[in-house]
Amino acid sequence: MIRTETTIRVRYGETDAMGFAHHANYLSWFELARIEMLDELTLSYKELEKDGYFLPVLGASLSYKQPAYFDDRLTVVCYVREKPGLRIHINYEVLRNETLLCTGSTEHAFISKDGQPVRPPKHVIQTFLDAMENE
């Protein structure tokens, strides 16, 4: 299993008239955490795109348990529990201190610049597998 942590601070522009962080932002926070997970694995998503590989979101689910508020410092935990193949599954938890605010998941597949599904680059898969063995 791969497990990484990212911290974010809720921006004022991310709140809504309920006084909560608007629910759509969690998908952006997942994305941020996902990119920092790749960083920790020494994979740069920016470099992947330069190499012609794009990793769009095929599916996502979110379960909101408690609201987040302006200025909250949140931890977004990313988990990869299944060996990546054509598809990559990532799970997320958003916490304020010990309080679990949201859980979620995203599913991804690599596509080429022209939008065609492609096999993931070998070094990416190998990096994931190495990281999963080391845990």
Added chain:
Amino acid sequence: MIRTETTIRVRYGETDAMGFAHHANYLSWFELARIEMLDELTLSYKELEKDGYFLPVLGASLSYKQPAYFDDRLTVVCYVREKPGLRIHINYEVLRNETLLCTGSTEHAFISKDGQPVRPPKHVIQTFLDAMENE
């Protein structure tokens, strides 16, 4: 079953560097379509909030099938298939002409201004039930 349609046009600021509408926007489009569905049922979400009822999102899921692009005219279809009780379930389809781009669902419950779960206002439930019978 309740079924309503909303049309949106993809804004430039909603696109991302892949050239696609960024995946987080779909949750905002669902929200927009949900509010227009309430409108069609003669329920104003703004009035509900004035009356002290808030309808946050408890859960959401999205399945992205094809990308949307800048300037696309999209139809967001809202479905309510189950009679609403303490929880309200809504399903969504996002289409460009006949092409299905995304399906999704959200789950909601009413809370009061201080964040406590409350029973939905009777006239709201009745309006939903009436609309479901008429279909």
Added chain:
Amino acid sequence: MIRTETTIRVRYGETDAMGFAHHANYLSWFELARIEMLDELTLSYKELEKDGYFLPVLGASLSYKQPAYFDDRLTVVCYVREKPGLRIHINYEVLRNETLLCTGSTEHAFISKDGQPVRPPKHVIQTFLDAMENE
């Protein structure tokens, strides 16, 4: 002078914890109104990009007079008062009924796909000039 009008409805996700439409959204509403102004001139910004012309924002200013709220129906008025040359200047007013909420302006220049400044396409300038004469 060119003058066009666009109507928007404030989305829930555009509000912030003050209960106002967050001030950054006005730039997106200006953009929306600008693209609809081009539409009215029979110029499609999407087509311009396909032809290799991009029209980024070089500068913007905004003066906020009254807040906008969730669900407000707003009119965004676009004005072009100066003949476009290498630069295009656009002015904006955002109104709720007769109440002026915000005024602003943006400045633009055409660039090519590789980011180099280019002369605006002749038919674009001609279309602007024709529209300005007709008013």
Added chain:
Amino acid sequence: MIRTETTIRVRYGETDAMGFAHHANYLSWFELARIEMLDELTLSYKELEKDGYFLPVLGASLSYKQPAYFDDRLTVVCYVREKPGLRIHINYEVLRNETLLCTGSTEHAFISKDGQPVRPPKHVIQTFLDAMENE
């Protein structure tokens, strides 16, 4: 003069189809930098709101010089050059390393919870004045 620095990393969701960070995000980055400037002055904007003081944006201007891209690490510099009175003026610079990408300014005034203009809290003004003398 007060001068503080904030670092941000451009999020994928902040990019647009030109491949640039969308221009509306700079207002959110200014906001973020402003809140961190208040932090450095030991003023918490969150506490100010709890005390019933809100600091909306009355005006803003932005001059975009170079685009920012996904994953760029940017420095947002905040300047306060004029002693704050009923209005507070803040200037901004956004840089990628030594390259100036954007300059801008915002103007603010305090309002109460019901939207009425109010004199700024004395300790806020004193904190600004103290910080300006120390520089």
